[in-house]
Amino acid sequence: MKKKVKITSIEVANLAGVSQSTVSRAFTTESPVAKKTREKVISIAKRIGYQPNAMARSLITRKSNMVGIVISNVTSNPFYPEVLDLLSRKFQENGQKVMLFVVHRDQSLDDILPQLLEYQVDGILITAVTLSSAMAFECERWGTPVTLFNRYVPGSNASWFCCDNIAGGRTVGQLFIDSELKRPAYIAGSENTSTSIDREKGFMEIMNENGIKTLREVGNYNYNDAYAAAIQLVDRPNPVDSIFCSNDIMAFGALDAIRSGMDLKVPEDVSIIGFDDIPMASWPSFNLTTVRQPVRRMVDASVEDLISRIKTPEKPPNQKVIMGEMIVRGSSRIPSEVSMS
Amino acid sequence: MKKKVKITSIEVANLAGVSQSTVSRAFTTESPVAKKTREKVISIAKRIGYQPNAMARSLITRKSNMVGIVISNVTSNPFYPEVLDLLSRKFQENGQKVMLFVVHRDQSLDDILPQLLEYQVDGILITAVTLSSAMAFECERWGTPVTLFNRYVPGSNASWFCCDNIAGGRTVGQLFIDSELKRPAYIAGSENTSTSIDREKGFMEIMNENGIKTLREVGNYNYNDAYAAAIQLVDRPNPVDSIFCSNDIMAFGALDAIRSGMDLKVPEDVSIIGFDDIPMASWPSFNLTTVRQPVRRMVDASVEDLISRIKTPEKPPNQKVIMGEMIVRGSSRIPSEVSMS
DNA sequence: TTTACCATTGCATAGGTATGCAGAATTATT
DNA sequence: AATAATTCTGCATACCTATGCAATGGTAAA
Incomplete structure (x- = not known):
């Protein structure tokens, strides 16, 4: 034409x-x-x-002004669209274009990173995906800085920024104990994610310190599995009286299971606490007590880190844990005055 | 290092x-x-x-194997993360990398398209954003095919694929009428979007044909505004008995307003119907009657169109309207046997 | 063995821009 | 007005890969 x-x-x-x-x-x-x-x-x-022509320019300047963002769970957890939105906006403000890869369970990072490197991205930001140390090394060899958002790789020299998941788990546990709940349970996200593991770790620590036995189910970070898990936890001889879900979406599943599925009351019969504080958590239907992830600060830190390491490649990587904040709403029993020491 | x-x-x-x-x-x-x-x-x-080096290759082959995706509302409406996920996956399957731009209200497409063209993207897919005819012309001059998802531009020769929003609105209206609801209302999305305008058009057509007066509020496609709008519609001398919301998120706002805010029953006191059928609509808390957008088919059609026009530039643009499907759940009164003709 | 033919390979160049260096044009200095 | 100091500008080249064309080598056909 x-x-x-x-x-x-x-x-x-x-x-x-x-x-x-x-x-x-x-x-x-x-x-x-x-x-x-x-x-x-x-x-x-x-x-x-x-x-x-940006291609020709990049060829000669050796700067593409593109960063790669690798993300997953974009549909299963509203937390990640928000992260993506903030990341993308912040990169744009810094003059970086974004090459996006949405990863699915059937895909491996090993196929995706080479594509990013092929396009000479100046840096890579990975979130909601686990980076193998082999791939971390590959990027290092290539000289491309990598920053992880809410994940970490022990051995590598990638930067990472996480919410303090262990502390978050502890805070939730402490709230249950202060509320004199005796039969707590944890619904895990996906088993091999550091987020779920760490939240569980903090939670279980507190329970162990107080000698309280704790049940455990797996919800794979999705609504339906958590719904089923919650039923398991309640529809039994000795039902639980409190559930900590590794993210908000699962907490919604648990809430619906308890209320619509089992016809019980929240928080009277069962207290439910989530993690993330996505916007929906404050909706009247859910009114969920949860641990707010400091998304803004995590995004700011990640992007600033990546950009500064792009500008100054010899800079060492940064690793930081950022504290979340407990948001108490109506889905959890409140500690009585008496029980507070 | x-x-x-x-x-x-x-x-x-x-x-x-x-x-x-x-x-x-x-x-x-x-x-x-x-x-x-x-x-x-x-x-x-x-x-x-x-x-x-993909840059060097692109320079000589005159193919970047990149497409631009422009999107907005990624955080305010879960429908769009799903669209983004599907689009991105489908482009990847076709060997196209994705350069992503998330647009905010304070940004204009006019600043973004030049950036995409600068990077020699082979094609551009725009969704949830309105394209000015000036910019459409600019892309045409540059020889880059543009496909719109759920938007259209009358004058241009861009391709577009939309859900049949008018027909969707009519179906909802008909359902209200069959259910003998007499005081309907419409909660609009953002005023200047074709999606909201068309859904309203179809809905109002039916109401006019039946001589039923219909109220109207604006919810700007977000939960909070729709919540407030729903209160307006019910907390008045002659309250409405049915509300059609231009998307599901607003329907949730309306639901919560009616139930938690006004302490009324759905669907006994008020019927509520949404549009999109996002996954949450089927959750027990909402159990929302809604019009399902045929996302898969819309995505497939859009991507296939864009890719085929990349391969064969002389191909004319395609424009198609795809029918949605009414999903009846518990938030709307069901037509009684008697009233069915 | 000679000729024809096909499968591989190398040479040279193009694709569009950025940049060091040197020359040209302009302004400041005396 | 003549010279020195600046500011601009053009030339030539580099960035890295793909590809038309010609040359090479080898194999099959005669």
């Missing part, structure tokens, strides 16, 4: 009566060009619809 | 004792290379960690 002729800087140069170099310089802010010349070039460029 | 030396095809060539051309050909499936040579090259490449 249309002439597929790409307009190059040379044509602009010819029309403006200058050299190609000058056109190039006109489009680079710091380059030395007479103000008048630049204006002429820019105006002609606009008229004929010229735009610099 | 690391030597930032990029490994090029020339080094592989030297080590393998072949020319750079041969290395290049070894990495291109259809190129004529002796099987043995290719194996040697590949193995050496793997050993020293060589990967072709």
Whole structure:
């Protein structure tokens, strides 16, 4: 339909009566060009619809101004769309384009990272996905900085920023104990994720310290599995009186299971606490007590880290744990005055 | 920390004792290379960690194998993360990388499209964002095909694929009428979106045909505004008995407003119907009657259209409307036998 | 054995921009 | 007005890979 002729800087140069170099310089802010010349070039460029070719530029500057974002669980947990939104916005503000990969369970990072490296991304941000140390090494060899969001890799020199999941788990446990709940349970997310493992660890620590036996089910970070798990925990001889779910979505599943499925009351019969504090948690239907992840700060820290390591490759990686905040709403019993020491 | 030396095809060539051309050909499936040579090259490449530079390749082939996805509402409506997930997966399956832009209300497409064109994307897919005809023209001039998902631009020659929003609105209206509801209302999304306008149009058509007066509020496609709007509609002398919300998230807001806010019953006092059928709609807490958008088919159609127009630029654009499906659940009164003709 | 033919390979160049260096044009200095 | 100091500009080249064309080698046909 249309002439597929790409307009190059040379044509602009010819029309403006200058050299190609000058056109190039006109489009680079710091380059030395007479103000008048630049204006002429820019105006002609606009008229004929010229735009610099980022590929050619990247080839020579060795900077693509692209970062790779690898993410998963975008549909199963509303927390991650929010993360993606914030990440993407922040990268844009810093002049970085985003190459996105949404990973599914049937895919491995090992197939995705090479594609990112092939496109010369300046850095890679990985969230909700576990990075193998082999791949971490591959990126290191390639000289591309990697930052993990809410995951970590022990051996590597990737940066990472996590919510303090262990502390979060402890806080929840402590709240249950202060509320004199005696039969707690934990519904795990996906078994091999550090987030679920750490939240469980903190929670169980507190329970062990207080000599309280704790049940455990697996909800795979999704609503339906958590719904079923909650039924298991309650529909038994010695039902639990409190459930800590490793994320909010599962907490909703548990809530619905307890209320609609079992026809019990929350928090009178069962206290339920989640993790994330996604926007829905504050909706009247759920009114969920939960641990708020400091998304903004985690995003800011991650992006700033990655960008600074792109600018200064010799910088060492950063690793930081950021505290969450307990948000008490109506789905959990409140500690009575008496029981508070 | 690391030597930032990029490994090029020339080094592989030297080590393998072949020319750079041969290395290049070894990495291109259809190129004529002796099987043995290719194996040697590949193995050496793997050993020293060589990967072709996609930028350089794109420069010469004039194909970036990247498409741009422009999206918004990623956090406010769970429908769009799902769309993004499916789109991204489908593009990946077709060997296209995705450059992502998440647009916010304070941003204009006019700033974003040039960035995509600068990076030589082979095509652009826009969803949840309105494209100005000026920008449509700009892409056309550049020779880059554009496909719209759930939006359309009257004048342009962009492709678009929409759910049949008018028909969806009519179906909802008809259901209310069959259920003998007499005081219906519509809660609009964002005023200037074609989706909200069309759903309203279909709904109002039916109401007008039946001579039923219909109230109207605006919910801006978000939970809180719809919550407030629903209160308005019910907390008044002559309260409504049925509400059609332009998407599911607003329907949840309306539900919570009616039940928690006003302490009324759904569907006994008020019937509520949404649009989208996001996964949450089937949760027991909501159990929402809604119009399911045929996401899969819309995604498949959009991606296939864009890819085919990338391969064959002279192909004319496609425009198609795809029917949704009414999913009846518990939030709406069911037509009695008697009232069915 | 000679000729024809096919499968591989290398050479040379193109794709569009950025940048060091040197020359040209302009301004400041005396 | 002449010279020195700046500011601009153009030339030539590099970035890395893909590909048309010609040359090479080898094999099959005669």
